[in-house]
Amino acid sequence: MKMGSRFMPSLLLLFCLCTTLISATHAADCSSLKLTGGRKQYSNCTELPSLNSTLHFTYNATNSSLSIAFSAPPAKPDGWIAWAVNPTATGMAGSQTLLAFKSNGSMVVKTYNISSYSSIVEGKLSFDVWDLEAETDKDGKMIIYGSVKVATSAEKLNQVWQVGPGVVDGFPMKHEFEKPNLASLGELQLVEKLSPAASSPSPSPQSAENSNSGYLVSEINAGFWISALISLLILL
Incomplete structure (x- = not known):
């Protein structure tokens, strides 16, 4: 019971962080507004x-x-x-x-x-x-x-x-x-602006590698929080 009380604030914090990560991937879709x-x-x-x-x-x-x-x-x-x-x-x-x-x-x-x-x-x-x-x-x-x-x-x-x-x-x-x-x-x-990335030449292999590394870091961070949450649930 004491262990559960000790970990409850951390559990709530991790739950909020994971919820934020998940919510960020679900932006409002204006096309769902029907006339x-x-x-x-x-x-x-x-x-x-x-x-x-x-x-x-x-x-x-x-x-x-x-x-x-x-x-x-x-x-x-x-x-x-x-x-x-x-x-x-x-x-x-x-x-x-x-x-x-x-x-x-x-x-x-x-x-x-x-x-x-x-x-x-x-x-x-x-x-x-x-x-x-x-x-x-x-x-x-x-x-x-x-x-x-x-x-x-x-x-x-x-x-x-x-x-x-x-x-x-x-x-x-x-x-x-x-x-x-x-x-x-x-x-x-009225006219969508092209971002600098869209108007620039294709990235070099090194740039692509850096970009992929950033993506992997983001994925690892998300995986860390989810794993931590699962571990705490097991402990409780």
């Missing part, structure tokens, strides 16, 4: 870092277009969601916005040119948009579908997303200014 009514398949998807939102997208370099499906729960059941591209800055001011909400029981998508925080005007955006539509899923999330024209040879763009409580006479009501709302912006990488 209920998407009209097309998308080549990329990402779980955005705030507002419980996701973005599925396909970038077509041939005609410099971006097809998207943005989903998020509105702040209230009759609220709105929005996804935007900001061609000139990183925040909301200047963003070219696709905003979806319910109108007479049906989902609609409107375009808003947000020239400043105090001026939200419905109207044509600074770039072409087409195939706009929206829907709600069984969990109450709203989804915006559409395609937008992006700058030729663009590799990334500034995106902004947001949710709000409602729309009055076509004017979106002000959203909250909590931390998740203020964090709803970032870069969207």
Whole structure:
């Protein structure tokens, strides 16, 4: 009994370390996020870092277009969601916005040119948009579908997303200014960057040997912790 008490902290520590090693090999797979009514398949998807939102997208370099499906729960059941591209800055001011909400029981998508925080005007955006539509899923999330024209040879763009409580006479009501709302912006990488390793020549035999050695060391370390854990279980 005393031996078991003495080894219990070590056993717990080893269990946590082994769990961490195993968990690191199981990264979240965005492709498991399913769209209920998407009209097309998308080549990329990402779980955005705030507002419980996701973005599925396909970038077509041939005609410099971006097809998207943005989903998020509105702040209230009759609220709105929005996804935007900001061609000139990183925040909301200047963003070219696709905003979806319910109108007479049906989902609609409107375009808003947000020239400043105090001026939200419905109207044509600074770039072409087409195939706009929206829907709600069984969990109450709203989804915006559409395609937008992006700058030729663009590799990334500034995106902004947001949710709000409602729309009055076509004017979106002000959203909250909590931390998740203020964090709803970032870069969207359209073209995957090549890492230095991917763009460099094939490694020499010596480099390959070093790389394999590093891999073996990692495997040995993992094996050590697992063996130690099994030994302690036998002792207990």
